[in-house]
Amino acid sequence: MKTIVIGAGLGGLLSAARLSKAGHEVEVFERLPITGGRFTNLSYKGFQLSSGAFHMLPNGTGGPLARLLREIGADVDIVRSEMTTIRVPLKKGNSDYVKGFKDISFNDFPSLLSYKDRMKIALLIVSTRKNHPAGSTLQAWIKSQVNDEWLIRFADSFCGWALSLKSDEVPVEEVFEIIENMYRFGGTGVPKGGCKGVIDALEAVILANGGKIHTGQEVSKILVENGKAAGVVAESNKHEADLVISNLGHAATVLLCGEALSGKADAGYLKMLETLQPSAGIKICLAADEPLVGHSGVLLTPYTRRINGINEVTQADPELAPPGKHLTMCHQYVAPENVKNLESEIEMGLVDIKEIFPGKRYEVLLIQSYHDEWPVNRAASGTDPGNETPFSGLYVVGDGAKGKGGIEVEGVALGVVSVMGKILS
Amino acid sequence: MKINDNCVGCGQCASFCKKGAIEVKGKARATDACVECGLCIPYCPVKAIEVTA
Ligand SMILES: Cc1cc2nc3c(=O)[nH]c(=O)nc-3n(C[C@H](O)[C@H](O)[C@H](O)COP(=O)(O)OP(=O)(O)OC[C@H]3O[C@@H](n4cnc5c(N)ncnc54)[C@H](O)[C@@H]3O)c2cc1C
Ligand code: SF4
Numbered sequence A: 001m002k003t004i005v006i007g008a009g010l011g012g013l014l015s016a017a018r019l020s021k022a023g024h025e026v027e028v029f030e031r032l033p034i035t036g037g038r039f040t041n042l043s044y045k046g047f048q049l050s051s052g053a054f055h056m057l058p059n060g061t062g063g064p065l066a067r068l069l070r071e072i073g074a075d076v077d078i079v080r081s082e083m084t085t086i087r088v089p090l091k092k093g094n095s096d097y098v099k100g101f102k103d104i105s106f107n108d109f110p111s112l113l114s115y116k117d118r119m120k121i122a123l124l125i126v127s128t129r130k131n132h133p134a135g136s137t138l139q140a141w142i143k144s145q146v147n148d149e150w151l152i153r154f155a156d157s158f159c160g161w162a163l164s165l166k167s168d169e170v171p172v173e174e175v176f177e178i179i180e181n182m183y184r185f186g187g188t189g190v191p192k193g194g195c196k197g198v199i200d201a202l203e204a205v206i207l208a209n210g211g212k213i214h215t216g217q218e219v220s221k222i223l224v225e226n227g228k229a230a231g232v233v234a235e236s237n238k239h240e241a242d243l244v245i246s247n248l249g250h251a252a253t254v255l256l257c258g259e260a261l262s263g264k265a266d267a268g269y270l271k272m273l274e275t276l277q278p279s280a281g282i283k284i285c286l287a288a289d290e291p292l293v294g295h296s297g298v299l300l301t302p303y304t305r306r307i308n309g310i311n312e313v314t315q316a317d318p319e320l321a322p323p324g325k326h327l328t329m330c331h332q333y334v335a336p337e338n339v340k341n342l343e344s345e346i347e348m349g350l351v352d353i354k355e356i357f358p359g360k361r362y363e364v365l366l367i368q369s370y371h372d373e374w375p376v377n378r379a380a381s382g383t384d385p386g387n388e389t390p391f392s393g394l395y396v397v398g399d400g401a402k403g404k405g406g407i408e409v410e411g412v413a414l415g416v417v418s419v420m421g422k423i424l425s
Numbered sequence B: 001m002k003i004n005d006n007c008v009g010c011g012q013c014a015s016f017c018k019k020g021a022i023e024v025k026g027k028a029r030a031t032d033a034c035v036e037c038g039l040c041i042p043y044c045p046v047k048a049i050e051v052t053a
């Protein structure tokens, strides 16, 4: 069985590694000179920044990605995060951190509510595990249950950090799938060596099983014969295959199929593609001599203009920065209407950081923004259209085809698992 | 080299430029330190860097 993978992002490499292990003859074509897509390291001034991700696996050592890596035999050491904390103003009612703040543990979020609402939340935590709410956005659902501004801020910072969305953009079903997965799999973790630690381990498996990875080779066409994928054209050379897996998201994949797609027969699929919205975000990378966050998990910051959350990966792997330095990365959601105002969005993020870390010394290393063709997430969580295409033998993997309830790379892994189930069964 | 409107501001080019000649804030911009070596061009994920004649 010959399989061609288009794109050496996380989804592509996971698929290639799994299939090469199962005995497929695998060939990966990547357009860039480097592999890993939005999940690898960028060396900058001695720091291991990243091409996208915050070097963080949403469900850590027990999550779908960690499980798939173990199944593949990819040797990755994942450091479990100590905790998730939330920075809140000292006095309830203050709308920012300027007059002082404290950090509370994630699970203590109800402590900021009135006694009555705390009871209500306690009951909801039990009842919603059996019956997940459905049919509205997270924000509308919260408002229908408990009317407290804090909960909306909390929900927005969590959705902003984890999904680069606002709580009024996320279907409540998806959030409860995510919560269920947090119970099932556990919280965040950081792979040793950062994102590239994962990518290197996957490449080692592919190469050990005789697979090939070509960088600097762009695929310009997917060959389709009688409704079935038959290979690709890369840099003017034709490569035949029994299966083609695309890591590019549905829209870009379809563009490569050209005339094979019949407007009439595939109208439903094409219409669905139009509804897909990539999510946008900004990452501000800081260098500091002293820890700014102080633990290896996420610090959520609901009382800012823009910054949703921050992590300090050197708490988990000090080698991601020069000796004695810390690498701290701040994430902010960008609303679709603000993608054209990135500079002013960034300015607000920088002011937020000053207020979150008053009196601390840090250097802004690099400011990275992501949207449209190179987004945080190709399909906003909860809108993923699955992995199948109108053609047999052509599957889509990656964050444009995530599995249900999987945050970011966990969703990428769930999507890959589902495709592997179809191919290898 | 010229950076066109495709640029998303991801900073990938800045990490590969050996001259530290790219500043990024929403979009990338080459500074006077750029020696037109072209090294950064293939690393852009959205083909935003063009060679200037
Ligand atoms: C700022 C930011 C922060 C994030 N933080 C986190 C985080 O902390 N935790 C987390 O879990 N996730 C995070 N994510 C999301 C995560 O990085 C992505 O979901 C994931 O990396 C996407 O992987 P993918 O499989 O979709 O492949 P991609 O990374 O999209 O890779 C696709 C590859 O295909 C290549 N390609 C494109 N066209 C062609 C072609 N025609 N021929 C050949 N090759 C081609 C591309 O060059 C690329 O290498 C973050 C993302 C961003 C941007
Ligand atoms: S052309 Fe060379 S010097 Fe100029 S920005 Fe690109 S890599 Fe740097």
Ligand code: SF4
Binding pocket: B003, B006, B007, B008, B009, B010, B011, B012, B013, B014, B024, B027, B028, B043, B044, B045, B046, B047, B048, B049
């Ligand atoms: S790599 Fe391309 S998109 Fe990213 S900042 Fe540089 S020019 Fe812009």
